[in-house]
Amino acid sequence: MTTKRRKPVLILILASLFTAGWLSRVEAQATPPAKLVLLGPQQQLIAGLYEGTGPNASTAVLVFHDTANFISAPPCVQLFQRGFTALCTDAPFPSTGQVVWDQVALNIGYGVSYLRSLPSIQHVVLVGHSGGGAAMAWYQNVAENGLAACQASARLNPCGNNLAGLPPADGVVLLDAIPGLAFTTLSALDASVVETDGLTSQQNPSLYLFNSANGYNTDPNQSSTYSRAIYKELEPYCGAVVQERVVDEGDIITSGGSSSAIDTGLHLVQRLAGADARARIATQMDYPYQWNRNPRAI
Secondary structure (H helix, E strand, O other): OOOOOOOOEEEEEOOOOOOHHHHHOOOOOOOOOOEEEEEOOOOOEEEEEEOOOOOOOOEEEEEOOOOOOOOOOHHHHHHHHOOOEEEEEOOOOOOHHHOOHHHHHHHHHHHHHHHHHOOOOOEEEEEEEOHHHHHHHHHHHHHHHHHHHOOOOOOOOOOOHHHOOOOOOOEEEEEOOOOOHHHHHHHOOOOOEOOOOOOOOOEOHHHOOOOHHHOOOOOOOOOOOOOOHHHHHHHHHOOOOOOOOEEEOOOOEEEOOHHHHHHHHHHHHHHHHOHHHHHHHHHHOOOOOOOOOOOOEO
16 A cells, blocks of 8 residues: 655654643543554564544654653643554663664654555654654754765764665654754853862862852742853853854854844844844834844854
8 A cells, every 4th residue: 555645744743732721622532552563673662553543643743751651641641632643662771871762763664664655644744742853853954965964974982784775754853852962062061160079179269150159049930130241250161252142153142141132033034034033023123232242243
């Protein structure tokens, strides 16, 4: 049996849809036990299959996370309760430090191929929550664009040739997804830590962001405002400290304090739609300011 496949569509859901409020608006049904499915050439990946009913049953969702068991998790069960077919996996790796990314892609591919093999399935959608979102986005990128997406010279950890020909899904749903493991890891680094001995005793308090002496506000309803003096403290630890509201370094755009949000938004508009679009929106907002004093800034 052949089915007509649509061009892959990327669906971004930035906040979890699976809340108690949403569930209350849909009549929940009893969830039967999932059918055991063993994926992979060595049947190494454990998964549970919930076979949907009704008009949604021809759309299958693959719910995967590299270090978490999602067989009975809300995204899996609640989508099934709404009639979708759901294939949800157990955790293939015990911890993030043990994850092998090529194997992650292969595991997701096993799930996509399995769902494509079911005669009743017309569309396959990847669903990734938290770190699973990063895995699903990466997989779909490689599946759609081939090895060039993961073997470019700039890649610190290029993928293997065994990822050639991964079957793409028809859509990707990201639920409270992280922006990527590299970003998450780097954003978790603490510049105040002098020695990574696992103790806070080896810490430079002048660089600690949660030190009230540096401008941290303990009131959760208010923003923190850090003194410009911290720039001087950062100089020995950085290649360059740019004292600007917005700094554009190509692939990475950073901004200063909370008051620079408008500048950052307008700069992104200019990057995406051009200077005329930026000027038009700035005029509508009655915001005549533009920060462009540093060649590395806007």
